Amino acid sequence: MIDNYTHISNNIIYIVESIPGPKEQSQEYEEIIDNFNSQLTNHCLCEQYCLKNKCQCLGTSDSFNYVLYNQDKYLLQLDLENGQFCTNPIIECNDLCSCSNECGNRVVQKGPMEGLIVKKCSDEMKGFGLFTESHIPRGMFVCEYAGEIITKSEANKRHQINAVEGKMNYIFCLQEHSKDRMFQYFIDPSRFGNIGRYINHSCEPNCCIIPIRVNTPIPKLAIFSSSDIVPNTEITFNYGCFKGDKILENTSRTKCLCKSKNCMRWLPYHFY
Numbered sequence: 001m002i003d004n005y006t007h008i009s010n011n012i013i014y015i016v017e018s019i020p021g022p023k024e025q026s027q028e029y030e031e032i033i034d035n036f037n038s039q040l041t042n043h044c045l046c047e048q049y050c051l052k053n054k055c056q057c058l059g060t061s062d063s064f065n066y067v068l069y070n071q072d073k074y075l076l077q078l079d080l081e082n083g084q085f086c087t088n089p090i091i092e093c094n095d096l097c098s099c100s101n102e103c104g105n106r107v108v109q110k111g112p113m114e115g116l117i118v119k120k121c122s123d124e125m126k127g128f129g130l131f132t133e134s135h136i137p138r139g140m141f142v143c144e145y146a147g148e149i150i151t152k153s154e155a156n157k158r159h160q161i162n163a164v165e166g167k168m169n170y171i172f173c174l175q176e177h178s179k180d181r182m183f184q185y186f187i188d189p190s191r192f193g194n195i196g197r198y199i200n201h202s203c204e205p206n207c208c209i210i211p212i213r214v215n216t217p218i219p220k221l222a223i224f225s226s227s228d229i230v231p232n233t234e235i236t237f238n239y240g241c242f243k244g245d246k247i248l249e250n251t252s253r254t255k256c257l258c259k260s261k262n263c264m265r266w267l268p269y270h271f272y
């Protein structure tokens with residue numbers, strides 16, 4: 001993966017992809033390590049480009065995951081019936097696939113888009129934010145939200161420490177539902193992270209997070225534009241994208257400064 005970005009602060013270590021958090025004696029941690037080190041067995045035998053209905057990787061969704069935009073740029077496929085992004089699980093072609101590196105089912109694995117910059121937000125309380133210098137069409141892969149993959153108990157511990165020390169919270173919890181099971185992944189880019197760690201919340205965001213699998217069973221938290229974005233705009237997503245988020249007014253909560261018309265006033269709060 002190519003990623004030419006760096007951090008503005010020397011205290012944060014730049015990683016291009018998520019890595020396991022510090023060693024722990026727990027079954028949950030062992031599962032993280034097992035999954036991190038395993039290769040998805042699913043792979044295709046396509047020649048050069050993958051074809052719908054023939055490709056094993058696309059076989060899990062009944063359409064292409066991405067559509068060609070221009071040259072070698074691809075956009076996330078929209079569900080034509082409702083105009084939303086498809087919610088099928090997305091698996092990209094991987095190291096075991098026989099298709100070429102130019103196959104259109106390889107997007108997130110190629111790294112973040114160019115033209116992203118980190119700068120102070122006009123509202124100082126928000127700290128830094130991620131901005132785009134170029135136009136972004138709807139459905140474009142912006143970057144991953146990469147950090148340490150940690151257990152639920154480590155996430156809770158770090159969350160409490162952040163609250164006591166008045167530090168910003170960077171932990172993102174992804175919940176995936178499969179039949180009657182629920183899977184949770186906790187990603188913390190506060191110490192080890194990529195450019196995605198600077199993305200602020202908005203109640204009317206221009207991006208969304210979509211879990212995408214490449215080589216391993218652990219999904220990448222991929223940030224895609226959910227609308228066309230003009231140059232010099234701040235990149236945002238809604239931090240509270242799952243049921244169970246409570247919009248309670250509470251003095252310990254962070255006031256939302258997104259300034260959107262439908263602002264919910266507080267940052268979403270997850271009970272893990």
Ligand SMILES: C[S@@+](CC[C@H](N)C(=O)[O-])C[C@H]1O[C@@H](n2cnc3c(N)ncnc32)[C@H](O)[C@@H]1O
Pocket residue numbers: 125126127128129167168169170197198199200201202254255256257258267
């Ligand atoms: C993932 S970080 C985003 C980058 C961060 N602003 C920085 O300076 O590094 C999340 C933290 O940024 C701040 N933040 C993000 N969105 C915000 C918003 N809409 N209003 C106020 N603070 C926000 C909160 O402190 C939150 O815990």
